[in-house]
Amino acid sequence: MKQTNWFERKFDFSTIQHTFPSILERLIGTPARIEEKLNGINPAFYTLKPDNKWAILEHIGHLSDLETLWQVRLQDLLQGKEELSPTDLNNTRTHQGQHYLKKPEVITQQFRELRAQTVSQLEALTEEQIYLSALHPRLKTPMRTIDLFVFVAEHDDHHLASISAMNRMFLSQPKQI
Template identity: 50%
Template sequence: MKRTEWFKRTFPVIEDNGLLPSIIERLCGTPARVEEIIGTLDTDLLTLKDEGKWSIKEEIGHLGDMEPLWSGRTDDLVHGETELRVADLSNQTTHNADHNSTKTIVLLQRFREQREAFVKKLSALTDEQLEKTALHPRLKTPMRIIDLAYFVAEHDDHHLSRVRVVIDNHVQHH
């Protein structure tokens, strides 16, 4: 099955803030899903660079690397910025982090702690704060908190689906 590249994705504007609790639930569950997917995998598979792409550990590390951006963009919205802060589209943080040398348990715990802080921040927002809008710098579309939360959940799933591709490719060849 062909996957759409992340930078070719488009995202709908979500009108109903009543959907936010379900999106937050998705965000809460990502660390557990990561642990479930990789729990019994061999160390060699976790660091395998499949098709020249990131290893599973790098994919997981990347999720943690992105958490400060999501938190910062939430702050941008809350503080009434007109445009959300720009992401490093080259992913230098992930490329420079050497996640393959970091213990898997450390990557998982770091991501879990960061995600819990992000979810706590989202859950504490007022109805007024949920209505604020800022322009996404790459997509050039207005986003509210719910749109950002959906974007993050989709980003999580994009990378988890990539992890499954690595696992499936390995299983098919062994």
């Protein structure tokens, strides 16, 4: 099954559900899920770039690259800014980061540390702060703190699913690798 491209995804943040603890669990679990996923993939696949797209290690490096954006956007919300800080839609940091040349344990540890910082900030929020809102610059829709981190968890899962799809493809086409 083909996954929708990230920039084509639509998000609806119109409901109020008290699911922040569940969202935190997803965010906390992503580093372990990445490490578990890598343990199940042939290391020879980590640096392969099918169709000149990102390698598995680049997907993981990308999550680290964006973690600081999530932290900045959280601060935007807490500071009452009207609009969240924009991202580099070209993903320059990831393209130039050469994550495919790095050791997997370095990339995963960096992500683990950055995500722990984010989670620590989130665990300190009050219920009022969870529902602060600002305009998302690309989606042009209001996004509350809780919505932002649903978005982050979905982004994590998007890249984990991409890694799984790549692994399945590599396994099904061993002669082309």
